Amino acid sequence: METSLPAYKKYLFVCENSREEGRCCAPDGNRLRELLKQSAKEKGLAGRVRVSRAGCLDSCAEGPNVLLMPDNVWFKRVRENDVEAILRRAAEGL
Ligand code: FES
Secondary structure, eight states, X not given: OOOOOOSSSEEEEEEOOOOSSSOXXXXXXXXXXXXXXXXXXXXXXXXXXXXXXEOOOSOGGGOSOEEEETTTEEEOSOOGXXXXXXXXXXXXXX
């Protein structure tokens, strides 16, 4: 095993898990990830903020969920109109 510093300053993990029963983050998570990626690119954040697909983050009833690391900020019940606020938060300290 090897270790290194992460390639990006920040990571946004967007739950895209789907299941047949109960609440989950799909399909909204898929759409949110695409919007976050597109907007991050438009804002010039793409090289510093990585938007990644995640599996279940174990908070399904509060989804769709997005986790910002290493800031350790949890965004829950995210809607499309939250994308800009999430990216503003992700850009802090860059
Ligand atoms: S399905 Fe998204 S947190 Fe569980």
